[in-house]
Amino acid sequence: MDSDKAKSRIKELTNIINRHNYNYYVLADPKISDHEFDNLMEELILLERKYPELSDDNSPTKRVGGQVTKDFPTVKHKYPMLSLGNTYNRKDLTDFDNRIKKAIGNSYEYVCELKFDGVAIGLVYKNAKLVRAVTRGDGTQGDEVTNNVKTIKSIPLNLFQDNFDNNIVDEFEARGEIFMPHKSFIGLNNEKIKNNEQPFANPRNAAAGSLKIQESRIVSSRNLDCYIFSIIGEKLPYDNHYDNLKLAKKWGFKTSEFTKICKNIDEIFEYIDYWEKNRNDLDFDIDGVVIKINSIKQQEQLGYTSKSPRWAISYKFETEQTTTKLLDIKYQVGRTGAITPVAVLQPVKLSGTTVKRASLYNADKIEELNLHKNDTVKVEKGGEIIPKIVGIDQELREKNSDKIIYATHCPECGTELIRKAGESLHYCPNKNNCPPQILGKIEHFISRKAMNIESLGQGRTEILIKNGIIKNIADLYDLSFDKLYGLEKTITNVLDGKTKKISFKEKTVNNILKAVENSKSVPFERVLYALGIRYVGETVAKILAQHFKNIDNLIYCNYDELINVPEIGEKIADSIISFFKDEQNIEIINHLKNKGLQFEIEKELLEKKNNLNGMTFVVSGVFNNYSRQGIKDVIENNGGKVSSSISSKTNYLIAGNNMGPEKRKKAESLNIPIISERELDNLIKEN
Ligand SMILES: [Zn+2]
Structure with missing residues (x-):
């Protein structure tokens, strides 16, 4: 195939794939099998690989990911992303309606929409192409997450030109909400629990977290989705919001089928009633209903307050509540040493599930609730996996019951807890010897981006710690076949109660020992990242490695020197200084040095190359x-x-x-x- 033919085939394939993608993800009406779709995609990938100069930034192949975003630059919104005024009661809605009537007379209509519980996004299109995606941020400026957003299949990268009039909208912004459907959320959390990672509290957090992952390939696997709820621009095709949204769907956007025109306040109440009752049937979370004036001219007439538009309001649903008895409080020690109090409850049904535990957040929250032993507590579930205690029934409090006193010592290692000024959580300061904290450090150390000894993951590290075989990261380099072979343990999944037996068979043990050996050639910057110094992520580790060249220069440098390194701020500098002040850390580093790990930058990188000399x-x-x-x-x-x-x-x-x-x-x-x-x-x- 010559270059011209390739060019026209790439264009043709792009159009076909975009159309099928739209049928599948927006209309939920696929016209071809997954297999046929994969074949088309495969053909396009091969052609683009062969003719990279013909590959487009918005090719559908970008949806599988592959791009890496090192940092997410802050970008100013062309149109500020205001938040809406909130209300929880119907009287406020009637007042809102009366205000509108007073301002613009009797002739107007509303559009009612579901209020998706996700992450607001602004998508900028130029000449029918997605050029930028920016999060809400503070409303004036947000983070640019374009590469990651391109992996969301329901967001069009190129709009269908047959429905698009370039003269009307050569540049506009589509506003929408990125969310994680329940199905993707449950799958992701099961995976996280399997890998011994902290699950996400709710789909909103999962969506927000996913958008900020550096590798778009991972974002692509998270199966995010997006509904567009408004189109903003200088020259919009229609003079009303509803018709613009309908046209947006023809351009390729996913818009909600549940958006409805309401002629008056009673129709709004009907819409709210319906969704308050039926929202649990949706495969995504909504937390209310948004009511907007339909006519754009009337929207402009009504205008804005400093914080929000006067032509729209959001009505939030009451969250479901029940009462039950507090049986106990357990203190969980996280992998960073943070303590989270969890209430153990008498099991009770709430929104279709049995609730046995509730989150208590921190000591202040317990104080604020004035919680006593055996109290009858009000429990609420608002899209969270773990429900929360929102109040106490004072009348049912037992006579002479004691007030809850917050734990003073770590339940795992007995060390006295500390709480830094201005922080809400208590910490166990015993960083190097408290079992969950040791586990956290080792899990980070062996992770793929650090030393890549993942054959030791999935619960195996925990077994080694419990058996006293490893006490710190350096001990990994003293492992032997005899120490590992034959160890086993049965582990129970927190969510579904299923048990799994983990054992160290011959092949596993050999894999672990090989990975440990291989890790000795992992470059310095990754070793530095693996040490788990607080605030030293991959990027910072790279900067430090390049600047200081070896670990000793870093250990013996002073605060001023650190702070003068580009991109190193006070917080990072403080954390590095205190890490190397700890003698136990120095001891571990010395042990690792003796075992042959890389503690200086490779020679090749050390000698400056001169390929661009004079340019x-x-x-x-x-x-x-x-x-x-x-x-x-x-x-x-x-x-x-x-x-x-x-x-x-x-x-x-x-x-x-x-x-x-x-x-x-x-x-x-x-x-x-x-x-x-x-x-x-x-x-x-x-x-
Ligand atoms: Zn502890």
Whole structure:
């Protein structure tokens, strides 16, 4: 196939796949089998691999992920993302209706919509293409999460042109709510529990957490979904909200089939009544109903307060409540040493499930509730897996029952708990010897992005700690076949009560020992990340490794030196200093050094390469594979220079997403080549 033919086939495949994707994810009406769909996708992937220059940023192949977002830049919203006024009672709604009547007379209608419980998102489209996705943030500016949003199948990357008039909307913003359907949520949490990870409290947290994962491939696997609830722009096709939404569906957006026009306040109450009763039938969480004035002209007439529009209001559902008896309070010790109090309750039915435990959050909450032993408590469930105690029935309190006194010592290791000023949680300070904290450290150490000894995961680490075989990360390097072979334990799943036997068979033991051995060649930056210094994530570890070159330089550096490293702030600096002050940590590092782990940057990286010698670069925009600092480091480490403005001395302008138009103009006028980050990588390799 020649390049022209490939180009037209790629275009054709893109259109076909987009249409089938829409049929499946938006209309829930697939026209071909999954297998046929996969074949089309496979053909497109192969063609794009063969002709990378023809691959489009918004190709449907981007939905499977693969891009990495190092940090999520803050972006200002073109139209502020206001939140709506909230109400929990119908009197407020009647007042709202009266205010509208007074302001614009008797001729108006409402649109009622479900209030999805997820993460609000602003999707910017230019010339029918998705160019940017930004979270609400503080309403004025949010985080750009475009790569991750591209993996959500119900969000169109290219709009269907046959329904799209370029003259009307060459640029507009679609506002919507990204959420995690119940089915995806339950699957994800089961997986997390299986892997001994903390499950998400509710689908909203799961959706929010997923959007901020650096690897879009993982985001893609989370099966997020998105409903669009408004279209904003200068020249919208219709003069009312409802028709614009209907047209948006034809462009490719998923809009809710439950959106309804209501002529008056009684019809609004009917809509609310219906959904208050039937919301448990939906496969996603809603927490109320949104009521908007339909006419855009009337919306403009009504205008805005400083915080929210005057033409819309949200009605929140009451959450379901019941009462039961408090039997006990247990204190859970988390992997960071944080203590969470959990109420043990007399089992009681609530929204279709039996509730045995409730969250109590922290000591302040218990104090605020003035909780006594054996109290009768009011329990509420609001989309959370673990319900919460919201109040006490004072009249049913037993005579002379004692007030609950918060735990003073760690239930796992007996150490006295501490609570730092300004923090809500108590901590067990015994970082190195408290069993759940040891487990947390080791689990982090062996994780894939750290030392990659995952064959030791899935409950195995816990067995080793319980049997006293390992007490810290250094002990992993003293493991032997004889110490491991034959160990076993039965583990019960918290959610479904199913049991699973974990054992150390010959093959497993050999795999573990091999992974431990292999980990000795893991590069310094990952070893540094694996140590689990608070606030030192992958990116910070990389920066520190490149700056300090070896562990001793880092151990003996002082606060001022640290704080002068780009991207290292006070919080990180404090945490690093206190980590290396702890003699036990130094002892562990010395032990690891003796075992042959990498504690200095590789020689090859140490000697600066000169592939870009004598070249000057200007960097503009946001990059997929580099942070702003990262791309500068790469250029400088290869002998190049980075300049902030374009002149005749500039050799290349490296263009990222959303590059400034002035820079492009200047570069073009001086005939300076504009290259992508990929072309920069090639330049480094070639020279
Ligand atoms: Zn403890």
